[in-house]
Amino acid sequence: MKLLKSEVKVPFLDLKKQYSQIKPLIEKAVLEVLESQEFIMGSQVTSFENNLKEFLGVEYAITVSSGTDALLASLMALGVKEGDEVITTAFSFVATADSIVRLGAKPIFVDISYDDFNIDVTKIESLITKKTKVILPVHLFGQSVDMIKISEIAKKYNLKVVEDSAQAFGSRTLTNKFVGTIGDLGCFSFFPSKNLGGAGDGGLVVTNNSDLAEHIKLLRSHGAREKNNSEVIGGNFRLDAIQAAVINVKMKFVSEWNRLRVEKANIYNNLFREFSLNKYIKLPKLSKGHSFNQYVILTDRRDSLFQFLLEEKVSCKIYYPYILPEQKCFKYLMKREYPIATKISKEIISLPIYPEISFEQQYKVALSIKNFFDKK
Template sequence: MNAMIKENAPAKIEFIDLKAQYRALKESIDARIHAVLDHGQYILGPEVAQMEQQLAAYTGAKHCISCASGTEALLMSLMALGIGPGDEVITTPFTFAATAEMIVLAGAKPVYVDIEPDTCLIDATKIEAKITPRTKAIMPVSLYGQVADMDAINAIAARHGNIPVIEDAAQSFGATYRGRKSCNVSTLGCTSFFPSKPLGCYGDGGAVFTNDDALAKALREIRVHGQERRYYHTRIGVGGRMDTIQCAVILGKLERFDWEVQRRIELGEAYREKLAGSGVKLLAVRPERSCVWAQYTVFVEDRDAMQKALQAQGVPTAVHYPISLNRQPVYRDDDSAAQTVNSHWAAERVMSLPMSADLGEEQMARVVAAVRSLR
């Protein structure tokens, strides 16, 4: 009897189902990893250049420079632009800490602009008022898988002396903005290959994309301790290389990435339809954009109680992000905190539901039923 009950029990709902993805791609991923083990070029092996070429072609950008993480991609971009002490970088407080962290590590000051309340993306209409002679970059974040209003942001940057725009696209690789791919909509685009991202490896990894030859050269040198050639250092750099094995994993995952992107879009639409009228507030996706739903995020009241109730029904959830950066102890900025009310409102209400390309219809039905049972 116990064995029968166990056999008929519904499958566990994974918040992000990386195991199912691996099973689908196991043969290719295993072969690619073993190829690296066979040739032994674990640092800057042939798979690195191969991956960079394929990713550049995918985005339409001229250059792809892989690196150790999405965080490193942001730092390397700031360094390539020569940003340092006394400079300011405009960004959003509603993001992961790495966004502001890299600005501060570069020696600059993050200047916070509030978000749109329905998308959680930086409000482009509020950026211009924050520009000063010290503004050396604008860093919008493509959050939850959707790109910010990059045309408006680029136009503002152009009006003020062509300020460089760095898209923090850690969560949006594969998304489109007016027909262009995320990571190819501004001066620089930075993405992450952290395992849970839309395109993830099996460790840390990231990349910077640009159409600027000079910036690409600087980034490649910065990535290897500022070397123009071996032991000839032309600039300050970092140890920012992406491991060959991680590039091999990405090459394997690219084989079905188009399908995964389409599947994420379809699942996001299915969630939207099934949660309509449930009492939870849904994120907006602008008509000229696609969203790859790095996290399927909604707004809820009484979040703690709802998370506990969902967990009791076997539905995992997460919060991205519970405290705005300008309220974090190390990045606290009381002046900007008073002006970023939408960010604080969202931080108290956002909750992410299970999402991955391998989320099944039966699993989604259980998630939706559980959410509806609590409203």
């Protein structure tokens, strides 16, 4: 068995390594913004949006201030209002659901699939009512939802679809289309920890509908086409030029970074099988199109394993310890059971995965988990 130095540390994410590889390009792009003094909208944002359109193969790409604001603006553009219902997953980051609530609408949570942690598409139709306006699937951890089935349901009931692709830039569906490009609107986040991340917050809305695109553009600038004359209530949803410049540089590398994430996921799976750990932990599916924003495993000894890994200098996270309906801000909603999401929330643990993680670091992770279960 390969020996490791005990001092090997494994950070959950190492953005410094990424930055060191593209530092001259990033600094040049940021300096151009500073020299232009064009900080809000402008040529950097336009260039970035054009490159996004070309990359994703969509008609319209509208950058916004965050992934959360991408969701909010999308729902606003679709006219979601008080009394409406939006069907979404019970297992995601809070922004998925709070964007619905902020408009006075009601999130209708659906349990998830045990295999991919995404919304269980077989349970959607039974929850559709006359108040249902939108289906909001989440491509969690970089793995695509079954968008064929989602699209069929939406068409059958004349519903709109907003894809929450915050964790899945560059992921593809089973039909090889980029996630976020199939529904009426697709939403992305450029938070620094994402596969394509900025130097702060940032987001994106994509669509092939010209009316929706124009509405999103209107909403992101306080609802105004001309200054000081707002047509509708909007918000300050604009992306800063510096963020556009930074992410525009990184976009040149994201396909290779995503390829490396899949490669690292394969290495984990192989190491865990080599150590016979698949009898103790459930490994993620290596589905076609997955981009592995997170590499997650399941174990009924999650909490003790989590603490053990931290002691071994292996950083890890829990996404998510609470399902959305259990969070305090949603306690007022009708109580239903979500057995799969609840079970997963008690067993899930995210391990370090990023393009720059070394084999030695991955081996340290796998060996640490083996040592934990060997002590059983």
